[in-house]
Amino acid sequence: MEVKIALIGCGTVGRGLLEILDRKSDHLKSAFDFEPKIVAISDLLKGSILVPDGIEIKKLFALLDRGGRIDQYFGKGKTAQLLNPLDMIEQCEAEIIAELTTTDIKTGEPATGYIKKALRSGMHVVTSNKGPAALYYHELRKMAEKNNLFFRIEGTVMSGTPVFSLCEGGLAGNEIREIKGILNGTTNFILSKMELDGMEYTEALALAQELGYAEADPTADVEGYDAVGKVVILSNVLLGGELTPANVKREGITALNRTMVMAAKEQGFRYKLIAQTKKAGAKIEASVSPQKLPLSDPLSGVMGAQNALTFDTDLMGKVTIQGAGAGKTETGFSILSDILAIHRRLRAKF
Amino acid sequence: MEVKIALIGCGTVGRGLLEILDRKSDHLKSAFDFEPKIVAISDLLKGSILVPDGIEIKKLFALLDRGGRIDQYFGKGKTAQLLNPLDMIEQCEAEIIAELTTTDIKTGEPATGYIKKALRSGMHVVTSNKGPAALYYHELRKMAEKNNLFFRIEGTVMSGTPVFSLCEGGLAGNEIREIKGILNGTTNFILSKMELDGMEYTEALALAQELGYAEADPTADVEGYDAVGKVVILSNVLLGGELTPANVKREGITALNRTMVMAAKEQGFRYKLIAQTKKAGAKIEASVSPQKLPLSDPLSGVMGAQNALTFDTDLMGKVTIQGAGAGKTETGFSILSDILAIHRRLRAKF
Numbered sequence: 001m002e003v004k005i006a007l008i009g010c011g012t013v014g015r016g017l018l019e020i021l022d023r024k025s026d027h028l029k030s031a032f033d034f035e036p037k038i039v040a041i042s043d044l045l046k047g048s049i050l051v052p053d054g055i056e057i058k059k060l061f062a063l064l065d066r067g068g069r070i071d072q073y074f075g076k077g078k079t080a081q082l083l084n085p086l087d088m089i090e091q092c093e094a095e096i097i098a099e100l101t102t103t104d105i106k107t108g109e110p111a112t113g114y115i116k117k118a119l120r121s122g123m124h125v126v127t128s129n130k131g132p133a134a135l136y137y138h139e140l141r142k143m144a145e146k147n148n149l150f151f152r153i154e155g156t157v158m159s160g161t162p163v164f165s166l167c168e169g170g171l172a173g174n175e176i177r178e179i180k181g182i183l184n185g186t187t188n189f190i191l192s193k194m195e196l197d198g199m200e201y202t203e204a205l206a207l208a209q210e211l212g213y214a215e216a217d218p219t220a221d222v223e224g225y226d227a228v229g230k231v232v233i234l235s236n237v238l239l240g241g242e243l244t245p246a247n248v249k250r251e252g253i254t255a256l257n258r259t260m261v262m263a264a265k266e267q268g269f270r271y272k273l274i275a276q277t278k279k280a281g282a283k284i285e286a287s288v289s290p291q292k293l294p295l296s297d298p299l300s301g302v303m304g305a306q307n308a309l310t311f312d313t314d315l316m317g318k319v320t321i322q323g324a325g326a327g328k329t330e331t332g333f334s335i336l337s338d339i340l341a342i343h344r345r346l347r348a349k350f
Numbered sequence: 351m352e353v354k355i356a357l358i359g360c361g362t363v364g365r366g367l368l369e370i371l372d373r374k375s376d377h378l379k380s381a382f383d384f385e386p387k388i389v390a391i392s393d394l395l396k397g398s399i400l401v402p403d404g405i406e407i408k409k410l411f412a413l414l415d416r417g418g419r420i421d422q423y424f425g426k427g428k429t430a431q432l433l434n435p436l437d438m439i440e441q442c443e444a445e446i447i448a449e450l451t452t453t454d455i456k457t458g459e460p461a462t463g464y465i466k467k468a469l470r471s472g473m474h475v476v477t478s479n480k481g482p483a484a485l486y487y488h489e490l491r492k493m494a495e496k497n498n499l500f501f502r503i504e505g506t507v508m509s510g511t512p513v514f515s516l517c518e519g520g521l522a523g524n525e526i527r528e529i530k531g532i533l534n535g536t537t538n539f540i541l542s543k544m545e546l547d548g549m550e551y552t553e554a555l556a557l558a559q560e561l562g563y564a565e566a567d568p569t570a571d572v573e574g575y576d577a578v579g580k581v582v583i584l585s586n587v588l589l590g591g592e593l594t595p596a597n598v599k600r601e602g603i604t605a606l607n608r609t610m611v612m613a614a615k616e617q618g619f620r621y622k623l624i625a626q627t628k629k630a631g632a633k634i635e636a637s638v639s640p641q642k643l644p645l646s647d648p649l650s651g652v653m654g655a656q657n658a659l660t661f662d663t664d665l666m667g668k669v670t671i672q673g674a675g676a677g678k679t680e681t682g683f684s685i686l687s688d689i690l691a692i693h694r695r696l697r698a699k700f
Binding site: 020024027028031032154160161162163165166169170171172173174175295296298300301302303315316317318319320321322323324329330333336337340341344 | 370374377378381382504510511512513515516519520521522523524525645646648650651652653665666667668669670671672673674679680683686687690691694
């Protein structure tokens with residue numbers, strides 16, 4: 001069954017999604033009766049196109065790979081150059097909008113505006129953008145429900161590793177009392193290098209930057225802001241909180257040094273940057289801070305760029321999921337995963 | 351929305367399920383529009399009842415807790431004493447049969463007969479019984495599909511920790527290439543005690559028996575037969591294999607001793623009883639054997655009675671889930687989880 005999809009933003013995540021759709025089209029059709037048709041793409045840097053008959057992904061890749069722009073694409077069907085994502089939403093007739101622009105955790109814009117426009121236009125929305133999810137989740141979710149639409153955000157935490165789908169699927173029926181995890185791969189990589197290779201913080205950070213795990217300005221990662229955004233999303237979506245980033249106690253890893261890490265190791269402990277949120281009466285208490293975990297804690301074994309979350313539940317006790325926290329294919333998959341969840345529910349066939 | 355359920359077998363798992371249904375009825379109704387009505391129970395030891403108006407769970411518990419039998423229950427509506435589960439299936443008009451009898455991994459009976467009868471009678475089936483799932487999964491699944499019914503088995507591996515629902519939900523779209531895990535809590539407890547407390551095998555086994563983790567005859571656990579049943583289920587359900595227990599290479603933990611465990615520890619390794627299955631060309635290769643894992647392996651940190659599985663996938667790389675592998679509430683929840691999945695798909699509301 002054909003599903004019309006439009007992309008806002010076509011950077012790493014968009015490319016990851018399109019590669020999967022191209023590579024696995026036979027499997028997606030046979031296993032899920034899912035035939036995606038990309039009817040429009042709007043990208044700030046590479047231009048916009050509207051192709052009602054569906055974009056040929058291989059042709060688009062060939063164009064991009066030789067340095068071309070998206071708006072140089074010509075294929076079967078009408079092709080137009082659009083001015084901006086809002087125009088695209090109006091004209092594209094997609095069933096699902098994949099919002100894949102860059103996160104602005106302070107304002108949530110311009111993504112939030114795009115998402116509202118899409119929901120008002122009767123389109124489901126999936127996004128990996130932490131801004132709208134951290135700042136406006138309840139508002140956007142209500143807007144979607146009022147219009148019988150889905151607003152899904154799997155990729156905002158741990159990329160495509162199942163977090164929200166795990167809780168609404170296999171763990172449904174449990175009350176989640178506390179969520180605790182490692183949600184930032186950059187800091188986890190740095191801490192792993194400090195302990196396993198005896199590096200100083202600055203040395204490990206430089207290596208992370210060299211390998212592309214950390215940005216030139218590493219503040220968002222090492223000071224815990226990235227993890228704060230994610231813990232706000234977990235609090236609001238899974239614990240029913242109404243937190244903003246300002247409600248989260250935050251401490252980064254910049255005050256840790258090799259001596260502290262090694263002393264902890266001697267005692268059988270391991271430093272991790274832990275994001276944590278729990279119900280405390282009617283309140284939700286959330287924090288991001290370096291913690292010394294005993295080696296028996298499932299989170300202490302999570303090394304390098306991996307992420308993990310432990311859910312403390314009333315029926316199942318502690319359930320931990322560990323997997324990728326970032327990556328082109330992994331985050332691209334998170335978008336596919338949300339689209340498939342919508343497809344499954346609308347068709348209710350399996 | 352009312353959902354009529356009948357139980358075959360009302361031992362630990364059945365009691366666990368009923369306790370959850372009783373305790374969480376308000377939540378299940380408000381969150382999932384799910385109002386279970388237990389219309390019949392048939393238990394080999396405690397007798398059978400048919401109560402079309404629904405069994406009052408609290409009244410049944412009061413009866414059982416003072417040493418009574420199920421067939422001494424009298425409640426609102428017609429109550430009958432039935433001869434056996436097959437009669438019950440014919441007469442109960444349930445939508446879903448929860449098959450909760452004891453596993454016979456050699457024959458799969460009498461559970462398989464009950465399941466076939468239920469599917470032929472137009473009822474969905476959920477079970478935590480490894481026998482039918484390990485020996486007849488494809489046959490039963492096909493039978494269910496032909497009749498537009500569900501046959502679900504979440505509880506057969508890792509109790510209620512999401513395994514099958516994780517793969518059909520959040521990981522859908524991935525090809526699973528290999529599955530590797532710790533699926534037997536008894537042997538994992540014994541190995542943990544040998545390493546952490548320096549016990550000999552016989553000492554650790556005796557402690558496991560004393561604590562109720564191991565049975566008087568521990569063969570099924572310590573020789574790996576229990577894990578073999580589970581790895582057959584994983585192979586057939588998730589990798590599309592057609593294995594029987596005889597196809598799995600098996601080695602238990604009885605040849606391990608304290609010296610070997612300690613020597614591994616010295617080298618930075620840890621012995622675990624690993625169940626493993628992978629695609630090798632058109633074949634599926636499965637095994638259960640003690641392996642020395644490096645401490646960096648997510649499975650090496652799984653201590654005590656916990657279970658865990660790592661899925662190696664084409665899009666998400668390695669994803670590991672860790673949680674309870676057994677328990678009254680946990681396995682009772684696995685049944686609820688499958689029932690909710692059926693409820694969700696039939697109603698297609700969320």
